[in-house]
Amino acid sequence: MSLPHMSESxxxxxxxxxxxxxxxxxxxxxxxxxxxxxxxxxxxxxxxGEQGLVTHTPYKGVTLTEKGREAAANVLRxxxxxxxxxxxxxxxxxxxxxxxxxxxxxxxAPEVTEALAAFLGNPxxxxxxxxxxxxxxxxxxxxxxxxxxxxxxxxxxxxxxxxTATDVLKYLQDKGILPGQTLKVLEAAPLDGPLTLSxxxxxxxxxxxxxxxxxxx
Amino acid sequence: MSLPHMSESxxxxxxxxxxxxxxxxxxxxxxxxxxxxxxxxxxxxxxxGEQGLVTHTPYKGVTLTEKGREAAANVLRxxxxxxxxxxxxxxxxxxxxxxxxxxxxxxxAPEVTEALAAFLGNPxxxxxxxxxxxxxxxxxxxxxxxxxxxxxxxxxxxxxxxxTATDVLKYLQDKGILPGQTLKVLEAAPLDGPLTLSxxxxxxxxxxxxxxxxxxx
DNA sequence: TGAAATAATAAGGTCAGCCATAATATTTTT
DNA sequence: AAAAATATTATGGCTGACCTTATTATTTCA
Ligand SMILES: [Mn+2]
Ligand SMILES: [Mn+2]
Ligand SMILES: [Mn+2]
Ligand SMILES: [Mn+2]
Numbered sequence: 109m110s111l112p113h114m115s116e117s118x119x120x121x122x123x124x125x126x127x128x129x130x131x132x133x134x135x136x137x138x139x140x141x142x143x144x145x146x147x148x149x150x151x152x153x154x155x156x157g158e159q160g161l162v163t164h165t166p167y168k169g170v171t172l173t174e175k176g177r178e179a180a181a182n183v184l185r186x187x188x189x190x191x192x193x194x195x196x197x198x199x200x201x202x203x204x205x206x207x208x209x210x211x212x213x214x215x216x217a218p219e220v221t222e223a224l225a226a227f228l229g230n231p232x233x234x235x236x237x238x239x240x241x242x243x244x245x246x247x248x249x250x251x252x253x254x255x256x257x258x259x260x261x262x263x264x265x266x267x268x269x270x271x272t273a274t275d276v277l278k279y280l281q282d283k284g285i286l287p288g289q290t291l292k293v294l295e296a297a298p299l300d301g302p303l304t305l306s307x308x309x310x311x312x313x314x315x316x317x318x319x320x321x322x323x324x325x
Numbered sequence: 326m327s328l329p330h331m332s333e334s335x336x337x338x339x340x341x342x343x344x345x346x347x348x349x350x351x352x353x354x355x356x357x358x359x360x361x362x363x364x365x366x367x368x369x370x371x372x373x374g375e376q377g378l379v380t381h382t383p384y385k386g387v388t389l390t391e392k393g394r395e396a397a398a399n400v401l402r403x404x405x406x407x408x409x410x411x412x413x414x415x416x417x418x419x420x421x422x423x424x425x426x427x428x429x430x431x432x433x434a435p436e437v438t439e440a441l442a443a444f445l446g447n448p449x450x451x452x453x454x455x456x457x458x459x460x461x462x463x464x465x466x467x468x469x470x471x472x473x474x475x476x477x478x479x480x481x482x483x484x485x486x487x488x489t490a491t492d493v494l495k496y497l498q499d500k501g502i503l504p505g506q507t508l509k510v511l512e513a514a515p516l517d518g519p520l521t522l523s524x525x526x527x528x529x530x531x532x533x534x535x536x537x538x539x540x541x542x
Numbered sequence: 543t544g545a546a547a548t549a550a551t552a553a554g555g556t557c558a559g560c561c562a563t564a565a566t567a568t569t570t571t572t
Numbered sequence: 573a574a575a576a577a578t579a580t581t582a583t584g585g586c587t588g589a590c591c592t593t594a595t596t597a598t599t600t601c602a
Binding site: 134135136146147150166167 | 578579580581
């Protein structure tokens with residue numbers, strides 16, 4: 109057992125696919141998220157296909173195989189355990205934990221992962237509100253809907269924040285849009301314009317692409 | 326400030342040089358320690374020379390510049406802080422902490438390093454007995470002599486273990502040769518033969534190359 | 543001092559993971 | 573049904589960090 113160790117690049121592609129939710133992921137979206145040209149992402153998908161980690165249906169998108177899904181879940185497990193450690197124990201700013209954990213995740217042996225999980229008390233969720241897969245890749249998919257699709261006038265509670273870019277996380281942090289926060293959608297501007305929210309008594313403007321990353325219930 | 330981020334490979338060469346003690350390091354020894362051919366190590370030394378991290382005097386060896394020394398100290402700082410965390414908090418077996426920390430060290434941002442140091446209570450020494458450089462690269466070089474040079478009949482205390490290979494560390498761990506342990510040199514076989522030690526009332530054979538890694542006082 | 547050992551250089555390759563540019567193929571829109 | 577937009581594939585290149593196989597330089601040892 110124990111795979112011949114995947115490269116950081118491979119792990120990031122798999123994780124990105126898992127983060128981009130259920131299924132067929134357009135290679136262009138992957139490329140965008142990973143900061144790589146579509147041609148490069150295509151090449152990489154060919155390699156991952158040869159390794160049996162993904163299947164690519166041209167013009168439809170790319171899907172994780174079971175093997176790929178397990179590997180991705182394991183990366184997410186490491187990522188989110190480190191997020192817990194960085195936030196709860198090292199007291200690192202919420203907006204930065206994703207980025208720091210994203211480096212550590214690739215440098216973490218299975219034995220360290222499990223010892224870390226035990227040290228942290230086997231948490232089920234990370235500070236961004238996302239579930240932490242168990243050691244076997246088991247996963248309870250996050251319920252809730254995107255704030256983007258929330259009707260004007262509704263009051264909702266933030267369950268998770270799916271953003272990964274530090275500057276986006278920083279903006280959300282500054283505006284108080286964190287897991288557990290209750291907020292109200294005051295207005296949705298036309299033409300895909302921003303939402304206006306009420307958060308902690310303050311009005312906050314939030315573009316739709318950012319709102320998409322905020323999962324509410 | 327803040328260097329454009331060094332590759333893992335670069336950091337490992339610098340760290341190996343620092344670990345190989347003070348001065349001109351033979352490129353062949355470096356190559357050996359890093360598991361690389363002498364030709365490859367030579368190439369790498371040329372690159373590091375171009376970056377101002379080392380100076381190479383042909384047929385004499387290679388030396389860290391001040392810039393290289395600082396970078397190396399910083400890698401050692403990260404390495405040894407992680408060793409403390411893995412050993413004291415995650416309860417990972419002593420013989421394995423070097424290897425695991427050796428992965429994490431390259432994935433640790435300065436802000437994480439300092440938060441980790443604070444979390445650990447700014448330890449001055451790692452579980453292998455080596456000093457932890459401070460945030461500015463300050464270093465109190467480890468005193469003591471190698472067990473290899475210890476006269477027969479002497480009783481000494483282990484101050485540090487400089488080995489890095491997991492199997493070597495495992496052997497020393499199994500024989501109880503850990504920092505703080507008191508032991509006596511019973512015999513030194515001729516022709517570079519092994520030492521016979523008394524450790525905790527047991528006789529232990531230790532080859533000279535292993536004995537070299539054991540620093541005593 | 544000459545031979546043997548060791549170190550350094552030169553030359554040519556490999557491999558992963560990127561890039562750009564250009565040619566096709568497919569889907570979407572008008 | 574064309575035209576426009578998007579996706580895919582084909583080529584050719586690049587860089588870092590490795591490797592092997594010479595060749596040359598220096599040091600060490602007999
Ligand atoms: Mn990552
Ligand atoms: Mn390392
Ligand atoms: Mn070449
Ligand atoms: Mn090619």
